Amino acid sequence: MGNPQSKVHEPAIADKLTERLRALEVKESKETKEDNQELEKEYVYVAHREPPSYSPASRTVSISTTEEWEKELLQDPKNRLALSALSSNAPTSILTQRSTTILDTQNFNIKIPLEGAPITNQRASGRCWLFAATNVFRVATMRKHNLKEFEISQAYLFFWDKLEKANFFMEQIIDTASDDLEGRLVQRLMSQPVGDGGQWDMVANLVEKYGLVPHALYPDSFNAMNSYAMGSLITTKLREDALKLRRIATGSVNAKASLSGVKEKMLREVHLILTLMFGPPPNPSKEFTWDYRDKDDKFQSIKTTPLKFATELSSREGVRACGGTDVRELFSLVNDPRNEYGELLSVDKLGNVVGARGITYVNVDMDTIKTACISMLRSGLPIFFGSDVGKFSSSTSGIMDTNLIDYELGFNIRLGLDKASRLRTGESAMTHAMVLTAVHVVDGKSVRWRVQNSWGKDAGTEGWFVMSERWMDEFVYQVVVDPRYVMLKQSGWEVQVGTGVRTLIRDVLGVGS
Numbered sequence: 211m212g213n214p215q216s217k218v219h220e221p222a223i224a225d226k227l228t229e230r231l232r233a234l235e236v237k238e239s240k241e242t243k244e245d246n247q248e249l250e251k252e253y254v255y256v257a258h259r260e261p262p263s264y265s266p267a268s269r270t271v272s273i274s275t276t277e278e279w280e281k282e283l284l285q286d287p288k289n290r291l292a293l294s295a296l297s298s299n300a301p302t303s304i305l306t307q308r309s310t311t312i313l314d315t316q317n318f319n320i321k322i323p324l325e326g327a328p329i330t331n332q333r334a335s336g337r338c339w340l341f342a343a344t345n346v347f348r349v350a351t352m353r354k355h356n357l358k359e360f361e362i363s364q365a366y367l368f369f370w371d372k373l374e375k376a377n378f379f380m381e382q383i384i385d386t387a388s389d390d391l392e393g394r395l396v397q398r399l400m401s402q403p404v405g406d407g408g409q410w411d412m413v414a415n416l417v418e419k420y421g422l423v424p425h426a427l428y429p430d431s432f433n434a435m436n437s438y439a440m441g442s443l444i445t446t447k448l449r450e451d452a453l454k455l456r457r458i459a460t461g462s463v464n465a466k467a468s469l470s471g472v473k474e475k476m477l478r479e480v481h482l483i484l485t486l487m488f489g490p491p492p493n494p495s496k497e498f499t500w501d502y503r504d505k506d507d508k509f510q511s512i513k514t515t516p517l518k519f520a521t522e523l524s525s526r527e528g529v530r531a532c533g534g535t536d537v538r539e540l541f542s543l544v545n546d547p548r549n550e551y552g553e554l555l556s557v558d559k560l561g562n563v564v565g566a567r568g569i570t571y572v573n574v575d576m577d578t579i580k581t582a583c584i585s586m587l588r589s590g591l592p593i594f595f596g597s598d599v600g601k602f603s604s605s606t607s608g609i610m611d612t613n614l615i616d617y618e619l620g621f622n623i624r625l626g627l628d629k630a631s632r633l634r635t636g637e638s639a640m641t642h643a644m645v646l647t648a649v650h651v652v653d654g655k656s657v658r659w660r661v662q663n664s665w666g667k668d669a670g671t672e673g674w675f676v677m678s679e680r681w682m683d684e685f686v687y688q689v690v691v692d693p694r695y696v697m698l699k700q701s702g703w704e705v706q707v708g709t710g711v712r713t714l715i716r717d718v719l720g721v722g723s
Contacts, residue, residue, distance in 0.1 A: 211339045211407050211596050211643045292620055302604065305620045310613045314676045318660050321648035322590045324349055327359045329673030331666035333435035336406025340364045340371070341664035342594045342643035343413040346537060346690075347422065349592055350523050353531035358505035361425035365434040366516070367413065369484055369491045370420045372404055372440075374562040376448060376480040379403040380473050381564050383452045387459035399559065403448040406437055408562065410542050410594060410690045415566040417538065420494045421516030427498055433487040440487045444480055451476045492516055533589045535692045540594075543579050543696065544571035544688045547630040551575050576683050578697065580656055584649055585695035592645050592662070596688035599642035602681060608670020610661070610685070611678040629684055640687045644675070655679075 283289050295304045326349050332341050344362035352360045382399050389396050433440045458465050458472060492498055494516045501511045522528045524536045549555060555571045586593050603610040618624050632638035648660035659682060661675035669675075677686075 211336075211409070211640050296620060301617075301620060302615050305615045305617060306604065306607075307613055307616055310611050311607055311609060314609045314611055314658060314678060316660065316671055316674060316676055318648035318650045318658070320584065320587050320651055321660065322349075322587055322592060324352060324590070325647040325662060326352065326592065326645075328361070329662070329667050330361060330364075330664045332364070332664045333430070335368075335435060335437040337364055337368055337434075337437075338664055339408045339410070339413060339596075339643040340367050342645050343410065344422075345645050345662060345664070346540075346592050346594050347417075347523060350528045350532050350537055354522060354527050355502070355510065356504040356506065357502070363423045363425045363428040365430045365488060366423050366428045366491050367416050367420070368406075368434055368437075369488045370416055371408065371412070371562055372444065372484055373477070373481055374416070374419075374564075375404040376444065377477055378562055378564055379448055380451065380455060380476065382559055383455050384459050384469070384473075387456045391456070395559075400449055400452065402445070403452075404441060404444050406441060409560070409569050410540075410688075411567055411569045412562045414538065415561070415563040417520050418566070419563060421518070421520035423492050423498065423516045423519065424500050424502075426502075427500060428489075428491055431488050440483070444483055447476075447479065447483075532591060535589070535591055535694070540690045540692055542571045542688055542690050543574050543582065545576050545579055545629075546571075546573050546633065546687065547628075548633055549573050551578075571688065572696075574696075576686075579686070579689050580682070581697065582691045582695045583646060583659075583689055584651065584656060586691055587646065587649055589692075589695070591692065592647050594643060594690040595646055595686055596640040596643050598638045598640065598685040598687070599644070601638065601685050603675075605665065605669045608661075608663070608675040609678075610675060610681045612680045612684055613678070638685065646689075656682075 284293070326345050330341050330345060332338055341364055344364055344367070348360050348362050351357070351362070379399065383396075386396050386399065391397075455469070455473065455476075458469050497513055497515050499511060499513050501509070503509055520538075524538050529536050544555065546555065551574050553573050555573050557569050560569050583593055583595075597610075599610070602612050602614050604614065627635070627637060629638070644664070645662040646659055647662050650657045650659075657679055659677040659679075661677050663669060663673060663675050665673070667673045
């Protein structure tokens with residue numbers, strides 16, 4: 211997960227355009243009905259004759275046929291109005307359903323008491339997973355230190371993640387040095403050596419090794435907020451380095467003896483780039499001083515290290531502040547209907563810190579996910595989740611709802627892929643991480659969910675989004691929860707953890723963008 215933030219331009223369009231489109235939905239005329247019946251004959255097998263063969267002419271695009279299509283298309287006044295509206299505006303602005311925007315309100319009957327503030331902004335970077343994770347972590351810190359507002363430095367974790375990913379990439383290149391350079395595996399590794407995206411387990415690895423620091427002590431640099439140029443430079447360098455490492459790793463014994471030194475020099479050059487573009491980060495083991503005022507306006511000062519600061523999350527006070535939950539012990543549930551529920555899934559060759567924990571998910575149905583989320587929210591705990599944010603959503607209104615955009619009205623097409631089919635065809639993937647802080651439940655069933663995004667206050671309702679129940683079913687793939695709130699229908703996955711993970715060579719859900 212973690213592409214640079216993108217927003218769909220949605221200019222103000224009069225609702226009358228949509229109303230006119232609906233009004234122009236005409237009934238089939240006798241002639242149209244007869245034409246349709248004739249058309250059906252071309253596709254339906256008739257018993258008294260052989261079905262038409264698939265002719266060579268059917269393999270090409272016929273200009274004369276497209277002219278006939280266009281003529282018939284524009285005979286319908288509804289299509290002429292659609293042409294006028296859709297050719298001049300974003301389809302999403304024309305086809306947004308007003309009734310859906312009215313129903314999806316920011317009102318919830320189960321809401322955590324401390325959601326965390328301020329609304330964060332990842333800017334033009336793909337750090338959503340780091341923002342979502344630190345927005346979960348900060349709630350425990352805010353409770354312990356009695357804070358009104360607080361941010362954990364995302365740039366600090368971003369710096370170390372880039373360096374660790376560079377090292378992880380080099381190790382993968384060395385491990386696959388004998389594989390075909392143009393083969394699928396090596397090409398996949400080369401495609402994104404140090405992408406901005408990541409997973410919950412990767413955040414856990416970074417916090418375990420480097421700790422955490424307040425945002426005030428290591429704020430965003432320009433290149434943390436605008437990561438493309440930095441990422442492009444490091445990617446180009448690592449691809450060049452990869453070819454050198456492959457040659458050395460498959461060369462003579464004397465050549466292989468130099469591998470460690472060559473790799474260290476390459477990694478040092480990446481460190482140089484990061485330091486100059488981010489600024490030197492705090493040392494994980496060196497003490498820093500954090501001065502702040504709590505929400506009662508009392509001055510406070512703390513001396514600690516990044517590693518010790520992170521252990522506060524698991525301290526007695528931190529756990530007590532979260533109602534008995536240690537946020538460093540949370541784990542991932544995933545809904546991947548391509549695979550059996552109750553299994554532990556992983557992604558091969560995905561990670562950041564070499565030798566640290568891998569990327570794992572317990573695959574469950576959506577009912578299990580929603581039950582765990584509701585229990586977490588009732589206990590006052592925020593929830594990290596991963597989804598495909600670009601589908602049937604608006605960054606302007608902050609609404610994510612499968613009924614938000616009526617493509618059938620505008621284009622007379624019906625989209626019907628199920629969740630598994632979207633994953634299999636690449637139509638959907640886990641692209642963005644956010645945080646759940648509230649849910650509205652009616653008659654024991656969730657109806658809509660409150661979402662804290664990291665796109666700044668200009669997106670949604672002052673930075674807050676609302677997600678419908680159906681959208682959650684279709685486009686949410688991962689939630690990170692306390693094991694205490696999970697009731698698995700199929701037991702035994704704990705045994706799988708101890709005896710080995712079922713690894714899928716392909717991406718289980720992808721790391722998004």
